[in-house]
Amino acid sequence: MENVGLWNDFPLKLSSKHYLPLWNNDDPEGEQWLPQRATPDLPLDVSRIILLCDLEASLGNTWGCLxxxxxxIHKSRLRYYGKCDITDVKKKVDYPYxxxxxxxxxxxxxxxxxxxxxxxxxYHSLHNYSVRDSYPSRSRPQMDHHRLRIFGSKEISLNRRNAVSVLTVVPQKNLPVQRGLPDVAYKFTCRSELKSLADNTACDVIxxxxxxxxxxxxxxxxxxGPEKFWTYRWVHALDGSSHRPFILExxxxxxxxxxxxxxxxxYLVxxxxxxxxGQGSSTPFxxxxxxxxxxxxxxxRGQPYVCxxxxxxxxxxxxxxxxxxxxxxxxxxxxxxYPPAPPVFTQPMESGSVQVALVAAGDLQREVQSLQYREHKRLAIQxxxxxxRYVERPHDTEPSTGEAQVAGAASSGTSEALAERTASDHRDNGTSGGQTAPAGGATSPRSYMTRAKMRKRLARVSTTPVRPQDSSSESESESESETSAMGSTSQEGLVESNHDPAELSQLLRWESSDWSRQRQELSTHLFGDRLHQDSLTRKFSFEDRSALLRWSGLPPSHWxxxxxxxxxxxxxxxxxxxITILGINQQVAVDAAFCPVMSSExxxxxxxxxxPHGNSLLSCLSTGFLCPLGDPAPPDLxxxxxxxxxxxxxxxELEGTHLVCLLDLCHLGGDRVEILLNKVYQVT
Structure with a gap:
């Protein structure tokens, strides 16, 4: 006989009756959350109804609430107030929302x-209730456009016990004329009007x-708390009043x-x-x-704003x-x-929802290891x-190994570095970091260049910008010999051989005059040898809609x-x-990818x-784009x-230039960590 009870959507821990969503605490999760209810067509008795303005006088009356x-008019997002350390059954709430x-x-x-x-x-739908003093510190919507009196000192509290609350959704057609309720009012704003609005003004957009x-x-x-995250995404939307879009967080x-x-x-509302x-742009978001x-x-369909x-x-x-x-x-x-980084670096600095902190280069490894899945951080280092080096034509296929690894150098008497993978303990997969293996270990899922091999390779590279002239056969034989020396690994995992010989011949390289010596003295090097494909946008098409939604979204909570x-x-x-950035203490280095904006689209x-700027590498790093970057040009121009x-x-120009570098970090799953150079500031 089939056990129907096994199909109930309840948590595995029987002491708890609710699930938390996988990626945040604010979304409803589980079958216990009832969908929107159909409104019953029932007669409505309005003979004993009380108005909101009379509620304060009824506070404390023994005859109960009418x-x-x-x-x-407005509905907030869910708020989870539960605490995982409550063991007292009397104090524990089954559904702390x-x-x-x-x-x-x-x-x-x-x-x-x-x-x-x-x-x-x-929650998905919306006669007893309780009246209590209002909580003064919570956020409130702006409702001046409703032109209604606001009773802010008291609030209506609905609960299943301690005055059992009974709710009924009344269809619009059943509302008595004499009890006319105010309509839901909106405050739609055009993109052309956005610049005239003051900060923190509330508005509706389509x-x-x-x-x-x-x-x-x-x-x-x-x-x-360790598990409190917000999920968000950036959206651009046009409304026809301006060629510039709404920028929505x-x-x-x-x-x-x-x-x-x-x-x-x-169509988005x-x-x-x-x-x-933001400090970095005059364009509001x-x-x-x-x-x-x-x-x-x-x-x-059926929403009040359609009219x-x-x-x-x-x-x-x-x-x-x-x-x-x-x-x-x-x-x-x-x-x-968004917004772009400001032209002058100050401390503290904010960029949208991101608080930018200036951290020591030695603390960068800890920041990378503390990242959770899809968590974004913006940090600054000196x-x-x-x-x-310039890398052409990134692969459309991605390696199965990580983007960023931490290589910790051994003592000065050691000829080869130790490779250490940076992977934090993630809620989604339960993996943990700290795996350490020699650079030539066959068990490592990725190969690393030893210092001896790196010195041999760099001996052929001038410290001035030149194109490598190695032939295809030399590149291939070099890749084969290194693969043999490093152990059996996939071709995609190699630091250099993940580019075909045609790409190798197109690489441009430069090193500072002291880098060969400074590299030998590093205690930590955060490697990130390629730009991850998840860092790049893709064109949208209706045929690829489902695939793009899965690619840009979060993994589903259910199997x-x-x-x-x-x-x-x-x-x-x-x-x-x-870009390889050497910390101010010259003990830590980090590799970051810089992908300048090359089109106004x-x-x-x-x-x-x-x-406008001179298109030097330093000016490109300081502005983030190549010049000119104006309006879209006609096809024939x-x-x-x-x-x-x-x-x-x-x-x-970069030789010996003291900089503050803004880095964008994001954990992309597994051991993949995105490290992007957003902007540099010259220290004067």
């Missing part, structure tokens, strides 16, 4: 709090999505299905977004608030568009961070650029059957610069200050950007 008839609602009747608005089990039953970044995570700054708003389905060519301005709700194509004049104007504008022309401007995934292999569209990147170009060879002619 029914309320209100309309939900809460959610705030702003509700209104004809007398005004008031906050309503949904507690514990009622969140499972009613737009056609043209770019969707990958889903990333940051640690919640208000919770020091969208955090998960307890709508996981919608959040993970955002893709280009969809975001409510209660807040205006922000919008970020989510606790009350933000998002809707995409397929979710708009808003701004929404109707947007729909009329979309009817004038040609899908092919818009598709050419769409992109998805890859590294993206140092010098010790080596640069899913293996998907058939899907081919992603190629990345648009002609090459990148591999690159999503990263939005908001960049386009001041060719803009000549400097070639890597021309840029390398100026590489001598």
């Amino acid at each position: 029914p309320l008839l209100v309309r939900v 809460m959610a705030y609602f702003e509700v209104a009747d004809q007398s005004g608005t008031m906050s309503l709090v949904l507690w514990n089990e009622l969140c499972l039953d009613w 737009g056609l999505v043209t770019f969707v970044g990958r889903v990333q995570r940051i640690r919640c700054p208000y919770d020091k 969208i955090f998960s708003s307890s709508q996981p299905d919608i959040f993970h389905s955002i893709c280009p060519m969809t 975001c409510t209660q977004m807040r205006v922000c301005r 919008l970020t989510s608030s606790c009350e933000t709700e998002i809707y995409i194509t397929g979710c708009h 808003d004049p701004r929404v109707k104007d947007f729909i009329q504008w979309t009817k004038t568009l040609k899908d092919g022309a818009i598709l050419e401007k769409t992109a998805m995934g890859g590294h993206y961070c 140092g010098f650029i010790a080596a640069v 899913t059957p293996d998907q058939p292999s899907e081919t992603l569209p190629p990345v648009a990147c002609s090459g990148y610069y591999h 690159d999503p990263r170009a939005k908001g960049l200050p386009l001041d 060719h803009i000549n950007l400097p070639s890597p060879e021309e840029i390398f002619q100026t590489v001598g």
